[in-house]
Amino acid sequence: MGLKTFPGGIHPHDNKAFSKDKKIEPMPLPKKIVIPLSQHIGAPAKPVVKIGDEVLAGQKIADAGGFVSIPMHSSISGKVAKLAQFNHPTGALVQGIEITGDGEDKWVELVDESSFMELSAKDMKERIAEAGVCGMGGAGFPTHVKLSPPEGKTIDTIILNGVECEPYLTADYRIMLEQAEDILTGLKILMKIVNAKKGVVGIEANKPDAIKLFKNLLKNEKNISVVGLHLKYPQGAEKQLIYAATKRKVPNKGGLPMDVNVVVQNVGTAIAVFEAVRYKKPLVDRVITISGKIVKNPKNIKARIGTYYSDLLEYCGGTTEDISKVISGGPMMGFAIPSLETPMTKGSSGLLLFNKKEAHKDSEDVCLRCARCVDICPMNIIPSFIAHHVRNDDWDSAEKSGVMDCIKCGSCAYVCPSHIKLIQWIDIGKIKVSEKNRSK
Template identity: 65%
Template sequence: MSYKSFPGGVHPRDHKQFSAAASVEDMPSPARVVIHLSQHIGSPSTPIVKVGDEVKTGQLIAEASGFVSIPQHASISGKISKIDRFYHPTGIKQVAIEITSDDQDEWVQLVDEADFMNLSPSEMKERVAAAGICGMGGAGFPTVVKLSPPEDKPIDTVILNGVECEPYLTADYRLMLERGEDIIQGLKLIMKMVDARRGVIGIEANKPDAIELMQRLCAQDPALEVVPLKLKYPQGAEKQLIYAATKRKVPNAGGLPSAVGVVVQNVATAVAIYEAIRYRKPLIERVISVTGRIVKNPKNLKARIGTPYSELVDFCSGLTEPAGKYISGGPMMGFAIPNLDAPVAKGSSGLVIFDTREAHDLEEKDCLRCARCVDVCPMDLMPSLLAMNVKAKNLDMAAKLGLNDCIKCGSCAYVCPAHIRLVQWIETGKVRWAEAQRNPK
């Protein structure tokens, strides 16, 4: 079997052995949930409920505030107890709606539309938009926006991202093994909505059983194909995945996949799309890996959106020793968070917990000019030079060197022998550059 890939990248240990064999378990409905209004790229959702209101599971509680936005739904039944600022999975406090459970888990009425494949593309998109779906691989881009490319950018290929290249995480892997048929249904629905003739599922080489299963499910449809991919990080990054699967290169400087006739969705997003179109089910739960060496029983959990991370850890029987660091997401692109108060969001693919030895901070030293960061950068940038210009507050030069093309994969920082926090410096530069563009002197 040949494996495709992209230039650059690194080879961190995958550490997936902790939770890879753990079948998805349903988390019990929690006593309270915290539903953030910003779980996606774009404008925050607008609340349509007030404190004291009673809601059912699946009920709309916040509307989309524009095209690049999504609605939010209650993930449990109960009473709106607070609308305030709560810890977000990114580690900062943001506005959210708290719901206290009535222990009934009473749902709004769903449907089972057997003829769902014959709906028109516009009807399908309406259901996706109403379900509040955003990208579930981490970025959180509103899905209906991705499914509505410009008319002058025809789409011929849909790629499902089953790579899951972040170390430790196994949620998408288990989803492919356990809900492969639903993923294929979701892929076909996406293809119909964007009028694509080809569907591709990209899966990394460390998941041979998932590759075999998905190949078997695709075998009867000549429009569908599984592309095995070389084990390398960040193989699941959108532009790198497109190049590996199609050899098409998305332009830098703000280029989008639609520029090369491609739409990319995560396999978990495909399942959410299938459920939204067939059952009119809103996105109120997702599979998340809770893992790490000190997690007593690492698991892949189907948890309600808004469930506190602390409850996930308790359901995994707690920790075997004190934690040194909590990471929302994976260790390469996730967010270090101060505690377990943050809840599961729509883009929460994992909760990784390090012990005190794994979490040690290394002293940052001067650049050695070794160029390792340049060698591994999948975007063909010069990370050390970008960081130097940001430190010197030379943002114009940093922008010319491709500051805003950085995908924050962390490959550069991973190989840096001087332990320079390259991603943090580049992200600081992006923020300062954006502020300078909004408020020119």
């Protein structure tokens, strides 16, 4: 069967050679961590500890702030040092809990339940919620909420996203090679919870060894398959992945995957689901790619949530040149951050370092009406029109032009010959349209 894809998209250089062959390395315990209370879509978590409290690794330190929220857990053992505002990988300041480590890595008691697949769907979902599992490849949507479709909605397909289409990032690729069986067990748990009859693992064509491995592991499975996908960005975006894998089209104007009977989860999230259900292990660590031409020794590191980016870079030997730009995440959809004194979160997929030449940006020019942004837009909207409306404070026209449908993949800005900051304008438009609609 041929490779599958979606309409539109671009082909940036993937720059994955820096780290794709680097096996996952567990990082030594950090001396201190910061656990931000907002690592997910939804209400921030609420602290249940105070300064001076001693905590264990895996201990809950903040309750979920509502149904669309998740609890937070300490990733090391030690003492609560601060409850304050800290840097966040989005560039914002958020409330967080600083913990000074004791170097002993003392854990809460975990379990090893061999009969975990016999648990009820309700019990499985409760363990996932208690473990603080959220999406680890995108916006950080609470996993238990995704697995709770409203009455009248049924889910017949679970898609695992192993695409990792962002340049430089290789963490998902490495976990697919090194933890494939755990990923597939996590998929089976997800399928059981929503009673899905079909499972799909979507993997891009630049990972042929991962495709081969999963096909071999699934050769006797009747209801789980591997879908090979064309090498194209943003192949890993939720709606584009659903279309490529199933030919189902999620509606614009607020449509969700469950509207076409699908739930999408990242492969890293599937591992977290498996560990939560079998071991009752909270999500307190993840694999993150540290990469860039100027990084002395790019790596894929398994690190504790809350570890400072500065500690991750130091573990990689630092840089060979002065750092001009730091991106948390990938270069297309990640966030430029002002300081390495920023803690990694459950959604931190990468830390990228760039020199002055790589970070250079050309100044904006006037729109040429070339329509390149229209030709490649995977959401079939007109980014240049939206930017024009936003510049003129015309929020109604921006909304009618589809500003809220934009997935902020950055493809339009990538191809724009006038270097117009289309995503920044669209971002402003999303904020203003949301404010307008809330005030009605």
